[in-house]
Amino acid sequence: PADLSLWGSVGVDDYSSESDVIIIPSALDFVSQDEMLTPLGRLDKYAASENIFNRQMVARSLLDTLKEVSDDERDCIAVLERISRLADDSEPTVRAELMEQVPHIAVFCQENRPSIPYAFSKYLLPIVVRYLADQNNQVRKTSQAALLVLLEQELIERYDVETKVCPVLIELTVPDSNDDVKTEAVAIMCKMASMVGKDITERLILPRFCEMCCDCRMFHVRKVCAANFGDICSVVGQQATEEMLLPRFFQLCSDNVWGVRKACAECFMAVSCATSQEVRRTKLSTLFISLISDPSRWVRQAAFQSLGPFISTFANPSSSGHFFKEEESKNTEDHRFSEEDGRTEPPSDADFSDFTIKLENTMEDQNPVPSNSQSETDYQTETFVRCTLSSESCGEIADENEQSSSFCSLAMLQESGLRSQETSLSEQELYNSFHFWRTPLPEIDIDLELQQTDQIMPDPEIREGTKDVTVPVSSNITMATRKELEEMIENLEPHIDDPDVKGIVKIFVYIYDLFAPHMQNIDSTLRYIHNDSDLSTNSSFSPEEERKSKVQDVVPQALLDQYLSMTDPSRAQTVDTEIAKHCAYSLPGVALTLGRQNWHCLKDTYETLASDMQWKVRRTLAFSIHELAVILGDQLTAGDLVPVFNGFLKDLDEVRIGVLKHLHDFLKLLHLDKRREYLYQLQEFLVTDNSRNWRFRYELAEQLILLLELYSARDVYDYLRPIALSLCADKVSSVRWISYKLVSEMIKKLHMASTSAFVVDLMNELIEKFCRCPKWSGRQTFVFICQTVIEDDCLPMDQFAVQLLPHLLHLASDRVPNVRVLLAKTLRQTLLEKEYFLNSANSHQEVVEQTIMALQMDDDNDVKYFASIHPASTKIADDAMSTASSTY
16 A cells, blocks of 8 residues: 555654664655565565554554455465464554454455455464453453454354364463453453353353352452353353352352442343243342342442342233233334433443443433243343333433433344443442441341352242242241241341331241231331331321232232332432432333232332422333333323323423323323313423423424324314414424424325315415515425425325415515525425426416526526526425524
8 A cells, every 4th residue: 555655754764874864765765665565575574664653554554455465365365474473563552453453354354255264263363362361451452352343243163162262261261360361351251152152152151150250269250250140141041040050140149249249230130031930039039139138338229220120020921911902902012112222321340341231221311031931031021121211211312412322222232131231339348247237236047148049938838829939048047937037027126227127127027927917916016117118108098908009919029019119218318319210210111010900009109209309200200101001001091190191291391301202102092082181281382491492392393293193183273283383483493394394294184184174274374474474484484384295295286286386486576585595496396396287288387387487587596596407405304404494
């Protein structure tokens, strides 16, 4: 390449060795010198340079050199051989530059030199795996990224993965390996599992991964394993997960470093999705309770954020009642989301965070399960993603442009297996009695960490009656007796004000209930627990009746009780100030899991969230209320959701936008009489807290287009027409543009109605309000509306010619050039595209031609131009960007 020929001018090779004078030869000298060299000659010349920059440029230009010699197989091999030599360069920046080019070279070799099938395997792959252990951090990171790209693009043969890649990674994770290298190698093994598939992962990666989970020397390694645990589970499947991985997961969940336990909490949903319902219910539910009661606030935060997703894995497609009306089956495919997800970025500490995805990060702007069958897997994944993703959908991100939309689409979520992300908190927080209890407690021989995996209730009758809820017990005790449980609760009573203790006592109470179904004589501690604010009791029911109203049999009751406790103000103080928002975000997924028959368990919690003082909580609910309506059905929606919906309509703009964005989706689920009540309130959406919030009015226009189908012609004319005409005169051009579409669709709707009086009256109003407007912007609006009506075939052309065309052509004599320019565009680019106006026998064709001829002789050059020729652009949207039409 020509740029190679100039390297010498900035290199040390051209300094005079006999003098301090720098000799600067002309560029032509270098061109002539390098032109005499072959591509390989130039490569050799500068690869041997003492100037680091020259060698970097050689590495950067390897692909160009390879392309130059691609016709000769021997020269291609020669270039690849020189790459191997360049890989030994002592300068790290040269090695890193070389590694960045390797994926590109590999693609070229595969596409253009299939006659050298071994090229990548022999010359490039050895460099990639060798650099994984390079002393330089930048070189290692570059090779790790290159390896993942090569695997993702399927550029590495399966045989090479087994014989060259995996053995090196396994070697890098031996006990005496460098700490950083070992941690990075474990992370690479985890990331590549989904790319290489189940067989290789089970045979070559899984055994070492299990060892690394127990690395007692380096908590960083255990933390990487915990963060990627869900990925490995989703790849190897249910049997390997339950037999090999779950024991390690239990150990990691009770790790002495809180960062490891936090990572476990974050990936809990993915792990649950890879297990059977029985294991999920009998083992994982109790393990999760230990995380939600963890002494570390950070672990509790992560656990509560994962609680809703974990509950959603209990969803059963045959009993969740996911139908809105009996005749209107709504399967999960019908409600996929088209919006991209926005997310708030959490702190991260691993360089591999780019390769990971954390579902909970979608909380702000929207928020996989081999068991008995693959269909159950797909359903459960879709259940939570679909029902929570819209809780505050990413659509608002596109509106407000306040955050980057870096989160993946729904399809990417499913492909990624809902990968968890490592976080930046790296300090160790060891278990001890001081951390766990705020005040000294009597010694109790009970292990809430559940390091054993076989502590489940042995009695089949008890298990049957309690839906296999796990009982946390010490490894020395098989089953606590009723008396022992009473003593434990009594010992904990002095510390009941501690939220952590309260959560643990709740578990004991739940176990106690298994032994004492008739709880009339429970002591004061039990009454306190049953009636505390964790259950959000605000009705006139007795404590016992209130408790029964929260009982269901879909998920372990202890999990649901913890979920319901997320609205307790004490949780915000001791766990997470935004815990109520996490609860709101997960609620549609939890509701779908429980089914509409158990809505009574969630109703109070939903109402509490809907009246939360934090607008972000209400906003989250507002964005998902239409999805909840689908889950609950028309009767429950009318009784329980409509009042909440009405409250949101009068809320802050930040909340109103949530219901506005899905106004059509919600109203279409209501009965006609109930739906008509909202016609009177639509006008209120024109008023916002901030008049400059034009996106609010834009969204209103978009929703009104959809609402046209829900209302009669008279309702459209009486209620929607005034709003549409008001939006057409908006100060912001983007709002006006979508409003032209609204008016044209309204004309089509009224024309299709049995009576034509409405459409005639509307067109007369358009003529009076806009065509005869004293302001030129109003007259221009009339032209735009006519242009849209023609383009979208909203009226038969013969009716358009009678009703609107004469008034449109009258604007050819308008005194403002901008109006005449748009008229010329409309006639030339839109009207004359319709066959009706190309027919010479048509009486209207002649007057159109005369008008165009007059515009061709206009005094304004722009008017002449658009009346005479066909510009390349014929789209209305392009006109929106013109200075003639945009006023804001």
